[in-house]
Amino acid sequence: MITILKGNICYSEAPDKLKIVEHGYLVYSENQVLGVYSEFPEDYLYFKITDYGDYLIIPGLCDLHTHAPQYSFRGLGTDLELLDWLGRYTYPEESKYAQLDYAVKAYNIFTNAIKHSATTRACIFATLHTPATVYLMEKLEQSGIVSMVGKVNMDRNCPAILRQADAKAAYNAARSWILDTKDRFDNTSPIITPRFIPTCSDELMRNLKQLQEEYALPVQSHLSENMDEIAWVKELCPQCETYSHAYQQFGLFGGSGVPTVMAHCVWCNDREIDLMTQNNVYVAHCPQSNFNLASGIAPVRKYLKHGINVGLGSDVAGGCHLSIFRAMSDAMQASNLYWRLIDNLYEPLSLEEAFYLGTRGGGSFFGNVGSFEKGYEFDAVVIDDSKLLTTNPLSIRERLSRVIYCSDDSAIRAKYVRGKQVELT
Amino acid sequence: MITILKGNICYSEAPDKLKIVEHGYLVYSENQVLGVYSEFPEDYLYFKITDYGDYLIIPGLCDLHTHAPQYSFRGLGTDLELLDWLGRYTYPEESKYAQLDYAVKAYNIFTNAIKHSATTRACIFATLHTPATVYLMEKLEQSGIVSMVGKVNMDRNCPAILRQADAKAAYNAARSWILDTKDRFDNTSPIITPRFIPTCSDELMRNLKQLQEEYALPVQSHLSENMDEIAWVKELCPQCETYSHAYQQFGLFGGSGVPTVMAHCVWCNDREIDLMTQNNVYVAHCPQSNFNLASGIAPVRKYLKHGINVGLGSDVAGGCHLSIFRAMSDAMQASNLYWRLIDNLYEPLSLEEAFYLGTRGGGSFFGNVGSFEKGYEFDAVVIDDSKLLTTNPLSIRERLSRVIYCSDDSAIRAKYVRGKQVELT
Numbered sequence: 001m002i003t004i005l006k007g008n009i010c011y012s013e014a015p016d017k018l019k020i021v022e023h024g025y026l027v028y029s030e031n032q033v034l035g036v037y038s039e040f041p042e043d044y045l046y047f048k049i050t051d052y053g054d055y056l057i058i059p060g061l062c063d064l065h066t067h068a069p070q071y072s073f074r075g076l077g078t079d080l081e082l083l084d085w086l087g088r089y090t091y092p093e094e095s096k097y098a099q100l101d102y103a104v105k106a107y108n109i110f111t112n113a114i115k116h117s118a119t120t121r122a123c124i125f126a127t128l129h130t131p132a133t134v135y136l137m138e139k140l141e142q143s144g145i146v147s148m149v150g151k152v153n154m155d156r157n158c159p160a161i162l163r164q165a166d167a168k169a170a171y172n173a174a175r176s177w178i179l180d181t182k183d184r185f186d187n188t189s190p191i192i193t194p195r196f197i198p199t200c201s202d203e204l205m206r207n208l209k210q211l212q213e214e215y216a217l218p219v220q221s222h223l224s225e226n227m228d229e230i231a232w233v234k235e236l237c238p239q240c241e242t243y244s245h246a247y248q249q250f251g252l253f254g255g256s257g258v259p260t261v262m263a264h265c266v267w268c269n270d271r272e273i274d275l276m277t278q279n280n281v282y283v284a285h286c287p288q289s290n291f292n293l294a295s296g297i298a299p300v301r302k303y304l305k306h307g308i309n310v311g312l313g314s315d316v317a318g319g320c321h322l323s324i325f326r327a328m329s330d331a332m333q334a335s336n337l338y339w340r341l342i343d344n345l346y347e348p349l350s351l352e353e354a355f356y357l358g359t360r361g362g363g364s365f366f367g368n369v370g371s372f373e374k375g376y377e378f379d380a381v382v383i384d385d386s387k388l389l390t391t392n393p394l395s396i397r398e399r400l401s402r403v404i405y406c407s408d409d410s411a412i413r414a415k416y417v418r419g420k421q422v423e424l425t
Numbered sequence: 426m427i428t429i430l431k432g433n434i435c436y437s438e439a440p441d442k443l444k445i446v447e448h449g450y451l452v453y454s455e456n457q458v459l460g461v462y463s464e465f466p467e468d469y470l471y472f473k474i475t476d477y478g479d480y481l482i483i484p485g486l487c488d489l490h491t492h493a494p495q496y497s498f499r500g501l502g503t504d505l506e507l508l509d510w511l512g513r514y515t516y517p518e519e520s521k522y523a524q525l526d527y528a529v530k531a532y533n534i535f536t537n538a539i540k541h542s543a544t545t546r547a548c549i550f551a552t553l554h555t556p557a558t559v560y561l562m563e564k565l566e567q568s569g570i571v572s573m574v575g576k577v578n579m580d581r582n583c584p585a586i587l588r589q590a591d592a593k594a595a596y597n598a599a600r601s602w603i604l605d606t607k608d609r610f611d612n613t614s615p616i617i618t619p620r621f622i623p624t625c626s627d628e629l630m631r632n633l634k635q636l637q638e639e640y641a642l643p644v645q646s647h648l649s650e651n652m653d654e655i656a657w658v659k660e661l662c663p664q665c666e667t668y669s670h671a672y673q674q675f676g677l678f679g680g681s682g683v684p685t686v687m688a689h690c691v692w693c694n695d696r697e698i699d700l701m702t703q704n705n706v707y708v709a710h711c712p713q714s715n716f717n718l719a720s721g722i723a724p725v726r727k728y729l730k731h732g733i734n735v736g737l738g739s740d741v742a743g744g745c746h747l748s749i750f751r752a753m754s755d756a757m758q759a760s761n762l763y764w765r766l767i768d769n770l771y772e773p774l775s776l777e778e779a780f781y782l783g784t785r786g787g788g789s790f791f792g793n794v795g796s797f798e799k800g801y802e803f804d805a806v807v808i809d810d811s812k813l814l815t816t817n818p819l820s821i822r823e824r825l826s827r828v829i830y831c832s833d834d835s836a837i838r839a840k841y842v843r844g845k846q847v848e849l850t
Contacts, residue, residue, distance in 0.1 A: 072816045075830035076823050078757070079775060093817075106816040294761035294773060320754070320830040329745070332503070336719035341766050348719060350504060391497045391531045392518075398501050405500035405745040408833060 007052035011372040012356040028378040031419035060120025060379030061324035062362030065263040065284035065313025067125040071110040074317045078292035082226035094127045095161045103132030115143035120379040122147045141188045144422035150193025167203035196222040205250040218259035225264035244272040254279030266296045283310045287334035289318025297338045301346035311362020328354040382414035432477035436797040437781040453803040456844035485545025485804030486749035487787030490688040490709035490738025492550040496535040499742045503717035507651035519552045520586045528557030540568035545804040547572045566613045569847035575618025592628035621647040630675040643684035650689035669697040679704030691721045708735045712755035714743025722763045726771035736787020753779040807839035
């Protein structure tokens with residue numbers, strides 16, 4: 001089954017290289033891109049064309065880090081730093097997901113929101129509660145997007161109501177959940193998720209490593225978001241050279257066969273950057289959250305110069321918005337301030353680079369995702385920017401810029417994930 | 426004519442004091458607030474009540490700094506710093522307003538956008554072109570909001586097409602425009618507007634001072650936005666102790682009888698802060714613009730501690746959004762980063778303070794504006810936040826927080842300015 005979309009096609013060829021094909025033809029077969037053409041490709045003469053007129057067609061956006069259960073308090077409680085924020089707002093909210101009926105209501109709202117966003121791929125934290133997490137996975141599967149979902153693990157330094165009885169109990173619960181879900185969905189899969197070092201005992205980390213290896217699963221967690229958090233990890237793991245090494249000691253910091261994404265990475269030092277580079281650890285850059293919780297600004301330019309893979313994360317509810325367009329503009333702003341206030345050796349991100357991070361940069365965590373080059377999985381979003389009125393004739397690049405800075409979900413006219421169109425009613 | 430609105434009423438009593446009256450009664454007569462009551466006020470038994478049910482009713486928002494002609498390129502060209510940005514994007518765009526038909530199209534878009542926003546008061550830069558500026562004022566008058574509009578003055582250091590022939594010609598043009606517009610509108614009035622020191626000769630500044638005095642007009646300009654700009658002002662005015670003194674030498678930096686607002690104030694030193702305090706100069710804090718143009722972060726907490734009046738500005742097109750709700754959340758984020766990265770003696774702004782800045786803080790530039798205390802001019806916005814779904818029962822303060830962080834113009838159900846309801850069709 002070959003299908004052709006027509007429209008103004010934009011995608012990243014490289015971090016600084018935006019390919020634009022005005023009124024071009026995007027051809028895909030099943031779930032794979034076959035090619036992008038500026039003239040009608042005669043080879044495909046007999047296949048159906050969906051003509052999107054003057055709309056923009058871009059790869060689906062990738063959210064490398066968000067918390068589904070926190071969507072219920074987005075826009076609230078950004079007056080504290082990370083550790084107090086967890087205790088005051090986050091843990092009390094997450095404890096409600098012990099009740100499946102609460103989770104049903106809250107996850108219906110979250111999955112409906114992400115379905116109607118431009119996001120087609122996401123790495124998502126749930127809570128530790130199995131029934132709620134499975135329900136979330138079912139709803140995400142129905143939403144049409146592709147996601148990796150983590151049942152969260154915590155067995156220390158958190159309220160009793162969210163603390164698993166011990167590392168063995170946590171292991172058993174995680175294993176049952178993995179067995180239940182790993183082959184059940186087309187687009188939704190489990191990811192190993194220690195919340196972060198402070199809430200996970202050594203034994204729990206060893207157990208999670210065992211599960212990671214046994215089922216060949218990817219890993220997501222948090223790293224070096226906040227200075228008090230980093231000091232706490234230092235106290236908890238005095239033997240570890242850095243926060244990164246606190247994961248590394250258990251084999252949960254990338255390296256061969258362990259696709260790993262770490263959220264934030266605001267304060268990583270050079271030793272950690274080397275380890276991230278060496279182990280191919282992904283950075284989920286979450287600028288809005290870092291602004292809201294006064295965490296700081298991640299040195300994204302430095303990571304890119306080291307060849308580290310960086311994607312963007314909405315990090316709801318540290319961030320208030322699920323939009324990865326918003327994350328792109330936040331990332332540019334963050335990089336401007338980093339250059340201005342912290343180190344002018346690291347130049348600001350360009351529009352091309354921000355777009356890359358939110359598509360291909362994060363997409364590569366999912367495979368060949370986030371671009372329209374031949375062989376890429378076909379995720380696309382069709383954008384009608386006609387409500388962004390202007391008096392000037394705009395290039396496609398300029399229109400994309402305005403979509404990134406100024407549009408909202410109401411501009412999305414169609415969404416495709418792995419070749420299937422999502423019903424956006 | 427006494428009118429009563431019923432709803433969840435929120436307004437600032439002081440920078441850190443948000444007054445909330447749940448299901449309260451807001452009474453006004455003509456254009457003035459008479460009072461806010463938690464129980465139905467028996468004195469007003471025979472007057473009409475408009476019941477807004479569970480909606481929020483807040484004072485109209487105040488935008489202390491924006492550029493109407495730049496709305497046409499919002500979301501574009503934020504990849505340069507101020508001076509290059511002016512030359513590359515801003516001046517070429519502003520030169521188009523020499524053509525009235527272009528201005529008509531562009532200003533129709535701008536005024537329609539600000540009309541449908543939560544803003545009820547604004548200080549607005551136009552361009553130097555009289556017909557276009559008069560047209561803008563006519564459209565703003567029709568929009569129902571109250572605004573001060575500046576025909577911009579420039580007679581040096583800008584492209585010939587935007588440079589007035591000489592200071593005398595600029596004076597004559599400004600004077601005619603003032604005479605034409607100062608008594609023509611109910612809600613729209615001229616404000617003396619030197620663009621900034623680099624584009625205004627000494628003679629032009631003296632002429633503008635003369636006009637300011639002759640017609641007792643307020644003043645708006647730019648101050649200390651960008652480090653290259655500041656260095657340039659130092660070169661141009663070697664005799665002046667600071668950038669502020671370059672205005673002060675002409676009597677255009679506040680002081681008795683000269684209501685003055687300066688946009689940005691990112692890099693003001695202590696000597697300037699003293700002068701601003703002494704002269705009651707208003708700061709228009711424009712955080713989004715400061716992020717986009719890599720200008721830096723204004724020390725708002727420091728200004729507040731000095732008793733300086735601070736309001737918020739959208740600064741389109743340095744900023745991409747006209748929303749002063751967005752400016753509130755940006756201001757909180759900026760203050761978080763200032764505290765984290767620059768000086769931890771200056772604590773972040775609270776939600777209450779950000780709300781204050783965008784209502785009463787900026788509003789006081791227009792008189793008794795921006796609150797619902799007795800005697801205040803009656804500007805109000807009615808917000809339906811029901812689309813911001815949640816599973817939690819929320820306090821009115823929490824709902825206001827979500828409106829600030831997450832809502833858009835579609836949440837606005839009604840808008841009143843000086844006691845008159847604006848038709849939002």
